[in-house]
Amino acid sequence: MHIDDVKIDDEFKCLCPGLTDDELRRLKANIISDGEFREPVVVWKSEEILIDGHNRHDVWWNMDGEQRKQIAPPRVLLKEFASREEAHNWIISNQLGRRNLDEKQKSYLIGKRYQAEKKDKSKNLKPGGSSGNVSSGHSDHSKKTEVVIAEEVGKSPKQVRRDEKFTEAVDTLVENIGPEVKPEILNGKEITKKKVMEIAELPADNQKDEYDRAMGRGKPSGGDSFDPAEWGGMEPVDDPVIPEDVVTEYHVKEMQAAFNEVQKRATALKKAIHELPDGPGGAWYNPNAMQDIMTCYTNLMNTIKYRKPVAVCGHCGGKKCERCYQTGALNKDQSEALREGLEATA
Structure with missing residues (x-):
């Protein structure tokens, strides 16, 4: 059976994690670089329905005629199912x-x-x-x-x-x-x-x-207060990684969400400040006042950057200790200090 004769079943395709457009482009680039599809696609023999390999199938269908001449289509592995x-x-x-x-x-x-x-x-x-x-x-x-x-x-x-x-x-x-x-x-x-x-x-x-x-x-949404939940940030982890109550890299990424969104808002604030009138009649014409504001802005961004959790605490391994203020994670300042301390004693 040739790959072009394979049928696509939407219900079955839904079960296979799809790729974003960028990921599909990277997969296509890797296949072209390798010069072949390394893995076969699996097809339900009697029904001719694709069972596994939907992303590779999508890549094949998005190749132009010249690319198809250089690269052979994915191999088809036939498998039978009773229902x-x-x-x-x-x-x-x-x-x-x-x-x-x-x-x-x-x-x-x-x-x-x-x-x-x-x-x-x-x-x-x-x-x-x-x-x-x-x-x-x-x-x-x-x-x-x-x-x-x-x-x-x-x-x-x-x-x-x-x-x-x-x-x-x-x-x-x-x-x-x-x-x-x-x-x-x-x-x-x-x-x-x-x-x-x-x-x-x-x-x-x-x-x-x-x-x-x-x-x-x-x-x-309206309002001046920042609600992390509004942007999908800093919510409790649904499925803590075993052992329970130990912070892992997965949890650190969850903790970073709120910092990421505050940084986005602060960046938007800087853009808004620069777009304010700056002519003779503008409210921000005073260069000294503007310099003070931008100094405060820089300090704010540095605070966000260096207080953002970046790694599982190397002192307690995520079990939470006094060194990480019972969070199980280290920010950039603490992480760099730990690394420098390890290098100094190496």
């Missing part, structure tokens, strides 16, 4: 087995799997339903679906149920805003799972504005 449910579950298991999934991508897939297995189990428990396995590899009907999945993926049943809520929220925003939000949510760091679920609970007409605001593209 759509079996193919659906294979895609999820295959994706979850990959090491390059980040937390949001993994949560989305776990939520999808939970939805599918709950549906299968409910169907099989009806009068006349099959007494076979709920899904391939599962035969213990005494355990709840979320317990079985939790044991396999290394999470708690509560986290599995929360992953389902996150999956529902992503699908809601895709439906109400557009398919472009899915790779932004799952591949980006700008918005947290908690914020995604909060936006999905809003009326459909309000979701896009709130989503853009959370991504740093929209206008902030």
Whole structure:
């Protein structure tokens, strides 16, 4: 079978984490540089439906005639499935087995799997339903679906149920805003799972504005006070990395969100100051006053820069100590001091 004859199923493609436009361009550039598609695509043999390799398929379709002459199409690996449910579950298991999934991508897939297995189990428990396995590899009907999945993926049943809520929220925003939000949510760091679920609970007409605001593209709501939650920043981590209560690099990135948004606002403030009238009748004509203002602005930006959390505390390993003021993280000043101290004693 040739790659050009493969069919695309929207439901199956939705299960595979997509790439942003920039990531697709980088993938295409890497394939052109390598001179080949290193990995094959997987196709459901009897249905001719693409099961795995959607991003590579997209790259192939976006190549021009000259590029296609230089690079052979992706190899097609044929695989048979007894039903759509079996193919659906294979895609999820295959994706979850990959090491390059980040937390949001993994949560989305776990939520999808939970939805599918709950549906299968409910169907099989009806009068006349099959007494076979709920899904391939599962035969213990005494355990709840979320317990079985939790044991396999290394999470708690509560986290599995929360992953389902996150999956529902992503699908809601895709439906109400557009398919472009899915790779932004799952591949980006700008918005947290908690914020995604909060936006999905809003009326459909309000979701896009709130989503853009959370991504740093929209206008902030009225008021002079800074609310980190308004921009998707500094919210509690949904799924703390084990061991519990130990700060990790994931948590540090969450802590940085508020600093990033304050810096954006401060930059916008500088632009607004420069756009004020500066002629003879302007309020900012006094050069001494302007110099004082810009000095204060520079001090503000330096404070933001050097107080922003940049690393897990090297003194306690994220367990929180007096050196990091019980935060588990070091800012730039502290991190540089620690590094200099280590270098001095090396």
